[in-house]
Amino acid sequence: MKIVLTGSLGHISKPLAQELVQNEHDVTVISSNVERQEEIKTLGAKAAIGSLADTDFLTNTFTGADLVYTMVPPRDFFDPTYDMEAYYKGLGENYAQAIAASGVKKVINLSTFGAHLNKGNGILLGAHLVEQTLNALPEDVSIVHMRPTSFFYNLYAYVDMIKSGGIIAANYGGDHVIPWVAPVDIATAIAEEIETPFSGRKVRYVASEELTGNETARILGEAIGKSDLQWILIPGEQVRQHLEGVGMNKKIVAGMIEMYDALYSGLLAEDYNLNRPELGKTKLVDFAKEFAGAFQQK
Structure with a gap:
């Protein structure tokens, strides 16, 4: 073909x-x-x-x-x-x-x-x-x-935050499920x-795996030697201030906050949940090895 x-x-x-x-x-x-x-x-x-x-x-x-x-x-x-x-x-x-x-x-x-x-x-x-x-x-x-669904490699965006603050902070996740791929x-x-x-x-x-933000943080934390790594839920306004503060396009920032609000509320995944696929072979523990390598090199 x-x-x-x-x-x-x-x-x-x-x-x-x-x-x-x-x-x-x-x-x-x-x-x-x-x-x-x-x-x-x-x-x-x-x-x-x-x-x-x-x-x-x-x-x-x-x-x-x-x-x-x-x-x-x-x-x-x-x-x-x-x-x-x-x-x-x-x-x-x-x-x-x-x-x-x-x-x-x-x-x-x-x-x-x-x-x-x-x-x-x-x-x-x-x-x-x-x-x-x-x-x-x-x-x-x-x-x-x-x-x-949400790409595993998007988690690289939190490397600096983990290094500087020891946490993952976002307006989604926490004890709510994130379907990763x-x-x-x-x-x-x-x-x-x-x-x-x-x-x-x-x-x-x-999708590859469905995990809460807390479960995601635990797996990544274990891979990088920070077993106490926490996923902290913060308001979208706080996310906006941070992203605009580092120079991100303001319209993109607004769109990202709305997207993650929709993920947290369940709106984003409503049709996915009605048509949930068989999960793929790759799991977060597999990606976490790559994440740990990038984390150590940063």
């Missing part, structure tokens, strides 16, 4: 490319970084170097593919000019235009849990908009929206969908 992957050699796209190549698919990886070209070829895939903002490039790259995997690459949250909603909306429209023009009939789109909401989900609204844009394609285009488990789930015939529109949630 001829498959085109976006996401360059990121946390999900790299292990996905490796698995697909191993399964003898013809894989093309899109990257904006020409320096990734040789590494992509080393994996056994083809490299397509260009910009996701260039719909002609996307159309040409998608043409002839049996399936494309779409995702929206992250941007710098500290860029004061970054309009996240517009960015997601623009890329969603670019993807839809290229899919229609190229004749691709199967799409797997990386979305997120909380994307079922058209409000109240903070910075996840962009993923909702991308889903809606792709769903507006003709019915003969089959789409699977992958909705992973490892990128490799997302890649495995996507590969499973690629190998399974699908039609119409489908949503698949992906």
Whole structure:
């Protein structure tokens, strides 16, 4: 099968490319970084170097593919000019235009849990908009929206806080459950969908482990030699002051606080809870080993 992957050699796209190549698919990886070209070829895939903002490039790259995997690459949250909603909306429209023009009939789109909401989900609204844009394609285009939960690697954001204050403090977590996921488990789930015939529109949630904030802190604390590490619940206003104080885009900060408020209240995971997936193989104790290495090197 001829498959085109976006996401360059990121946390999900790299292990996905490796698995697909191993399964003898013809894989093309899109990257904006020409320096990734040789590494992509080393994996056994083809490299397509260009910009996701260039719909002609996307159309040409998608043409002839049996399936494309779409995702929206992250941007710098500290860029004061970054309009996240517009960015997601623009890329969603670019993807839809290229899919229609190229004749691709199967799409797997990386979305997120909380994307079922058209409000109240903070910075996840962009993923909702991308889903809606792709769903507006003709019915003969089959789409699977992958909705992973909170990424384990987001916990790296608390390294400095743990070092300086000895705690994890946030406006979510505490004794409330956080569904965590490892990128490799997302890649495995996507590969499973690629190998399974699908039609119409489908949503698949992906998670690796469900833990409270307190359980998360305990596991990380044991890995870094701080068995008394606590997850402290703080007001969103306190989070806002901290994030704006370190220079984060104010609109992004507001969106993050709303997102985590929705996670804590259960709003964000309401549809996930109705469609809870089989959990992946990777657990927090596995990630905690990597976290401990990063913690010691910081």
